Amino acid sequence: MTDDHASEESMTDGGAAGADDVALDPWGSSSVSDYRKLFETFGIEEFDALLESVPHPHYLMRRGVIFGHRDYRPVLEAMQNDDPFAVLSGFMPTGDPHIGHKLVFDEIIWHQERGGDAYALIADLEAHAARGLTWDEIDEHARSYLLSLLALGFDLEEGTIYRQSTNRDVQDLAFELGIDANYSELQAIYGFDGETDVSHMQSVVTQMADILYPQLEGPKPTVIPVGPDQDPHVRLARDLAARTRFFGVTTAYASFEATPAELTAIGEAYDAREAYAEDPTMPRCTEAADWLEANADDLTVVEAEALEGDAAADSVGDAEDAAGDREAISSAVLEAAISKLENAGMEPLRPRTRFLNRRATDEAFEALIDAIDGEMRVFDEHIDAFDLERGDAEKLARTVELDTGGYGFRPPSSIYHRFMTGLTGGKMSSSIPASHISLLDDPEDGYDKVKSATTGGRETAEEQRELGGEADKCPVYELYAYLLAGDDDDFAKQVYDECVGGERLCGDCKEQAAHLMKEFLADHQEKREEVAELLEDADIELESPRRG
Numbered sequence: 001m002t003d004d005h006a007s008e009e010s011m012t013d014g015g016a017a018g019a020d021d022v023a024l025d026p027w028g029s030s031s032v033s034d035y036r037k038l039f040e041t042f043g044i045e046e047f048d049a050l051l052e053s054v055p056h057p058h059y060l061m062r063r064g065v066i067f068g069h070r071d072y073r074p075v076l077e078a079m080q081n082d083d084p085f086a087v088l089s090g091f092m093p094t095g096d097p098h099i100g101h102k103l104v105f106d107e108i109i110w111h112q113e114r115g116g117d118a119y120a121l122i123a124d125l126e127a128h129a130a131r132g133l134t135w136d137e138i139d140e141h142a143r144s145y146l147l148s149l150l151a152l153g154f155d156l157e158e159g160t161i162y163r164q165s166t167n168r169d170v171q172d173l174a175f176e177l178g179i180d181a182n183y184s185e186l187q188a189i190y191g192f193d194g195e196t197d198v199s200h201m202q203s204v205v206t207q208m209a210d211i212l213y214p215q216l217e218g219p220k221p222t223v224i225p226v227g228p229d230q231d232p233h234v235r236l237a238r239d240l241a242a243r244t245r246f247f248g249v250t251t252a253y254a255s256f257e258a259t260p261a262e263l264t265a266i267g268e269a270y271d272a273r274e275a276y277a278e279d280p281t282m283p284r285c286t287e288a289a290d291w292l293e294a295n296a297d298d299l300t301v302v303e304a305e306a307l308e309g310d311a312a313a314d315s316v317g318d319a320e321d322a323a324g325d326r327e328a329i330s331s332a333v334l335e336a337a338i339s340k341l342e343n344a345g346m347e348p349l350r351p352r353t354r355f356l357n358r359r360a361t362d363e364a365f366e367a368l369i370d371a372i373d374g375e376m377r378v379f380d381e382h383i384d385a386f387d388l389e390r391g392d393a394e395k396l397a398r399t400v401e402l403d404t405g406g407y408g409f410r411p412p413s414s415i416y417h418r419f420m421t422g423l424t425g426g427k428m429s430s431s432i433p434a435s436h437i438s439l440l441d442d443p444e445d446g447y448d449k450v451k452s453a454t455t456g457g458r459e460t461a462e463e464q465r466e467l468g469g470e471a472d473k474c475p476v477y478e479l480y481a482y483l484l485a486g487d488d489d490d491f492a493k494q495v496y497d498e499c500v501g502g503e504r505l506c507g508d509c510k511e512q513a514a515h516l517m518k519e520f521l522a523d524h525q526e527k528r529e530e531v532a533e534l535l536e537d538a539d540i541e542l543e544s545p546r547r548g
Contacts, residue, residue, distance in 0.1 A: 042231055044068040044416060050076060058110045059487050060103065060417060066225075068416040070234060074221035075413050079114050086214035086222040087111035088119035090164075090207070092127045093141030096438040097148045099483055100428060103417050107225035109153045116223075118159035119214055120149055124544065125164040125206050129199035135544040143542050146535055148439050151527035156538055164206055166541045169216060174202075174209035180243040181205055181236075189232050204233075211237040211412050219398060219408040225415050234414040241409040246364050247397040248356035251390060253349050254285055254341075255379070262337040265292060268299055269341075270349050283349045289341035296334050352377075352384040353393045364404035371400055420482060421475045423453040443521040450476065450514035456499075457506035469499040469506065476506070476513050484516040 047069050051057060053076055060066045078085035089104050091097075097105075112118035122142045127133045133141075142163065150156060164170060186192050186201055211233065214222045224234055242248075252258065253266050269288035276291045277283035292299070341349075355372075357365055369378060374387025385393060398408040422428035422435030437446050456474030458464040471477040477499060485492035498504035535542070 042235075044070055044228070044231065045072075047072070047415065053080070055079060055114065058106065059485075059489065059492075060106065060482070062489060063481050063492065064418075065103070065482055066107070066415050066417050068228070069414060070231070070238075070416075071411060071413045072223060072415055073413075074410065075116075075223045078221045079116070082115065084117065084218075084220045085111075085115070086117040086119065086220055087225065088121070088211065088214055088222060089225050090121040090123040090126075090210055091145045092123040092131070093138050093145055094127055094131050094133060095141060096440045097145050098428075098436045098438045099479075100420050100436065101145070101148070102152065102439065103420075103482065104225050105149050105152045105154070107415065107417070108149075111223065111225075112155060112159055113153075117214060117220075118154065120146075120154065120159065120161050121167075121210055122146070122161075122163045123203075123207070123210070125199075126203040128165075128546075129197070129203040135546050139543050143535070144440065146540070146542075147528045147531060148524070150531040150535060151524055156534060161538070161540055163541060163544070164210065165544055165546060167213075170206065170209045170213050173212065173216065174206045177208050177212070177240050177244070178202075178205045180240055181208070185236075189236060204236075207233055208237045208240050212241060212407075212409055215407070215409050218402075219410045221410060221413060223413045223415060225417070227419060228416045229419075231414070231416070234412065238411040241411045243358070244407050244409055245358055245397075246360035246401040246404070246406045247368065248358050249390060249394045249397050250354050250356065252352050252354040252384060254344050254347050255377070255384070256340050256344055258337065258340060259333075261333045262340065265299060265334055265337040266341065266349075268292070270351065273349070284346045285341040285344035285349055286346060288349050289338045292334060292338050292341070296331075299330070299334060350386070352386045353388045353390050355383040355385065355393065355397060357381045357383075360401075360406075361404060364400060364406065367404055368397065368400045371396055421478055423449055423475050425454040425475065437517065437521075439521070439524055441521060443518040443525075446521045447514040447518040450479065450517050451510055453479075453510065455506040455510065461505055464505055465502040468502040469504065471496050471499040474499070476510055479513050479517065483520065484513055 045068060047061065047066050048064065050069065050072060051061060054061060058066070075085050077083070087108050089108055091101065091104070108118055108120055122138075122145065124135075124138045124142060127138050127141075128135065146161060149161075154161075162170070181204075183192070183201070186204060190204065192201060211222070211224055214220070224230075224237075226234070250260070251263060251267075253263070253270055258266060266288065269292050270283065272291060272295075273283040273288070274280045277287050355368060360368070369376075369383060372383065372385050372388065374385065376386065377384045388396070402408045420428050420436075422432065423437070424432065424435045426435075428436045434449060434452065437449055441449070453476050455476050456470035456472070458467055458469065477496065480492055480495045485495070495504065495509070499509065
């Protein structure tokens with residue numbers, strides 16, 4: 001960790017206020033008051049734990065604006081090793097692009113600059129189905145989003161931009177993914193009911209196809225930069241990616257099937273074989289069952305944690321529902337593991353890598369058998385290989401799948417940025433013009449909005465000097481941290497320290513921010529004009545052939 005970052009740990013992370021819970025609604029105006037609950041409830045991991053490994057991290061990462069991730073490590077490893085990876089995010093064209101959208105634009109561009117295949121899509125089917133916009137309205141807004149994306153630095157020659165409605169590959173993939181999704185699942189995830197129209201549900205499956213689209217030419221780590229309200233989409237996409245795979249790969253110790261949680265308990269028994277087995281080189285299942293039963297009290301916590309981890313990784317619903325009572329879960333898991341071991345009797349307990357036949361064709365299953373070297377046992381629905389490490393097995397399974405017509409999708413990753421607080425306090429809303437700044441606002445209007453913004457200052461200048469300002473609760477300081485300070489961490493820290501130290505008063509602070517905002521808007525809009533011809537010449541349908 002550099003000294004610069006160490007000094008930033010005392011800085012604000014731009015947390016937004018104004019929410020009462022952590023319900024995540026992709027089509028609502030979600031805000032999160034306590035981001036820690038997202039780690040506990042939905043299994044989102046803290047991004048800060050990865051920060052030291054990120055090459056030249058974006059300032060949004062350094063300042064904690066990007067606060068969480070889901071399985072970002074494969075993307076990071078690809079970045080470090082110069083291996084292929086992709087970044088994709090979409091924009092629903094329901095209004096003018098604003099400074100909140102700029103966060104996602106910047107995240108896409110940063111990954112593109114680090115070698116990622118960059119994809120930006122216009123979610124026009126979603127806008128039409130979920131928000132009821134006409135195609136003419138969508139066309140107008142879509143062009144504006146793309147101009148800002150290009151003005152901020154997206155490399156059109158190296159990247160891909162498309163509309164959902166004109167991308168046949170996405171629509172075909174959505175059809176295939178829809179086979180693996182059902183109404184009950186969408187109802188549980190999104191709260192759909194009997195009044196939800198079919199097009200809205202179809203738009204969800206289209207978004208799943210968007211997320212997996214970068215892997216159609218070959219599986220690779222893919223990151224989706226979004227706000228935490230979009231996490232339900234990411235979880236469903238990860239689940240559908242797994243369902244499309246021909247084979248699953250896991251570890252096993254005997255011929256019977258066991259859940260990941262049960263395997264943890266059985267693995268504990270195998271590791272302890274010297275303590276109980278008549279022949280430790282070939283422990284028997286019944287011996288392992290007796291040992292587990294005798295040592296159950298020492299294993300309950302370990303086993304409960306294993307099950308909770310499985311729930312967080314595999315569930316497309318709320319992980320909180322699966323966690324349940326720790327003691328009850330662990331007892332049930334141990335009981336099931338012991339029962340399976342007892343039923344296996346004198347079968348040897350022997351580690352092996354298992355290929356599960358999820359949806360493989362007969363051709364693919366036979367091809368996998370031919371590809372496995374060494375000792376194996378073939379069953380109707382799985383293959384046990386005794387001389388193959390799990391990592392090598394996963395690569396082999398994907399290779400066979402791709403060779404026999406499968407997708408071989410890798411589960412997509414995601415990173416999450418904090419919501420910006422509205423300039424008037426509370427949520428930033430496009431329906432409240434004073435609460436947000438559009439990238440198309442007249443620079444003078446942007447200046448005026450910042451000057452009128454709510455602050456985290458004290459009631460009087462005297463109190464401010466004595467107690468210091470509350471920068472962590474200040475929408476104006478968020479503007480510095482998220483946008484106005486740019487890549488200059490020293491400047492961002494100076495503003496923060498002067499505020500909380502009582503040296504900086506709100507009037508002067510807003511005046512400086514207002515001038516910087518005015519300059520940013522003027523510069524951005526000039527760049528939009530410069531890239532307009534580039535957009536017109538690009539192979540992008542700016543006018544939809546659809547009408548309605």
